[in-house]
Amino acid sequence: MRVLYFAWVRQKVGMAEEEVFPPAEVGDVAGLMAWLGTRSPGHAAAFANARQIRAAVNQEFATPDQPVRPGDEVAFFPPVTGG
Amino acid sequence: MTRPTIRVQEAPFDLAAECAALTEGRTDTGGLASFVGICRADDNLSAMVLEHYPGMTERAITRIAEEACARWPLTGCTVIHRVGRLTPGEPIVLVLTASAHRAAALESCAFLIDWLKTKAPFWKREEFAGGGERWVEAKAEDDAAAARWSAPGDPA
Numbered sequence: 526m527r528v529l530y531f532a533w534v535r536q537k538v539g540m541a542e543e544e545v546f547p548p549a550e551v552g553d554v555a556g557l558m559a560w561l562g563t564r565s566p567g568h569a570a571a572f573a574n575a576r577q578i579r580a581a582v583n584q585e586f587a588t589p590d591q592p593v594r595p596g597d598e599v600a601f602f603p604p605v606t607g608g
Numbered sequence: 609m610t611r612p613t614i615r616v617q618e619a620p621f622d623l624a625a626e627c628a629a630l631t632e633g634r635t636d637t638g639g640l641a642s643f644v645g646i647c648r649a650d651d652n653l654s655a656m657v658l659e660h661y662p663g664m665t666e667r668a669i670t671r672i673a674e675e676a677c678a679r680w681p682l683t684g685c686t687v688i689h690r691v692g693r694l695t696p697g698e699p700i701v702l703v704l705t706a707s708a709h710r711a712a713a714l715e716s717c718a719f720l721i722d723w724l725k726t727k728a729p730f731w732k733r734e735e736f737a738g739g740g741e742r743w744v745e746a747k748a749e750d751d752a753a754a755a756r757w758s759a760p761g762d763p764a
Contacts, residue, residue, distance in 0.1 A: 532659055532731035533743050581729070584664035600661060600729075604746035607658070607689060607730025608645055608701055608721055 537571035612673035649696035
């Protein structure tokens, strides 16, 4: 599973993307966030307040209960501020 | 249905050239609405750095623009959003909408910029003359501005 980070989530995690292999019980966006938060102090800092983070699965905005599977591209980022 | 022109780029855009491209060779356009977003120097800002999600950004803007083309009878639609480091006074985003009549052009242009602010994966980081920096936070009023375009039953 390819995980991408943007804006301050990327800064806190300390990388823009990584390939991860979460255990089988990680089945949705919320579960993936909780698991990623255990990977390093940077990850823990980034995911400390999950409500400040938005997600996309395969380049579509996703809710916390959206399923994630091996092979998916999952991105985490703050609420968008374009325009 | 009109196919929108979507570009995400570091380079500046030429407003006159983009307007000409939208109306060239057509006689059915009666109005062309434009919005140009410009980098504003709040709080001694020295630069704005725009980050985006390559791939998803283009998909998201295309979807928003296609929604505009479905809701209004447009004869043309262009959205150009810049990324990278921009200094105060530089243009950030261009929205052009053309239609036979002004109401469709003006309304769809406002719709597009409201939705771009809430549905396209861009993030702004502000850099200040004193050396500090901060990420721009999403504003509740931007969500409210976008929500006014959602009629009951709309999937948006």
